[in-house]
Amino acid sequence: xxxxxxxxxxxxxxxxxxxxxxxxxxxxxxxxxxxxxxxxxxxxxxxxxxxxxxxxxxxxxxxxxxxxxxxxxxxxxxxxxxxxxxxxxxxxxxxxxxxxxxxxxxxxxxxxxxxxxxxxxxxxxxxxxxxxxxxxxxxxxxxxxxxxxxxxx
Numbered sequence: 001x002x003x004x005x006x007x008x009x010x011x012x013x014x015x016x017x018x019x020x021x022x023x024x025x026x027x028x029x030x031x032x033x034x035x036x037x038x039x040x041x042x043x044x045x046x047x048x049x050x051x052x053x054x055x056x057x058x059x060x061x062x063x064x065x066x067x068x069x070x071x072x073x074x075x076x077x078x079x080x081x082x083x084x085x086x087x088x089x090x091x092x093x094x095x096x097x098x099x100x101x102x103x104x105x106x107x108x109x110x111x112x113x114x115x116x117x118x119x120x121x122x123x124x125x126x127x128x129x130x131x132x133x134x135x136x137x138x139x140x141x142x143x144x145x146x147x148x149x150x151x152x153x
Contacts, residue, residue, distance in 0.1 A: 046094045
């Protein structure tokens, strides 16, 4: 379980079995070292915000699943120096890059259009740093174009 500023962000259900999930909060996780290394670890292109889902997809492609842990909760406190403008920029940028590198054809054009639309919509309705979100979405498009040949699907 991960608690950020007294708000529970991730928690295993109370059921008795193993709970498989699609992704995790990076502030509270453990991964077997051999699995992390065999799947290539975190994609450096997704620096800061959003790299967990990409890793989870690559783990699944290698036959591994992500499961909720049952350890006692941790409480994660954000740094008082955290740059929300930076987080908003990279969050939107990485949304576009995640789609660009993980959504298979023929679904990519529609999915990428929706991701870009949602990034712009979020920027326009977000109270803080809309310019950073718009720039992040634009930078994601530029980076997607530059790295498109690296797609594996």
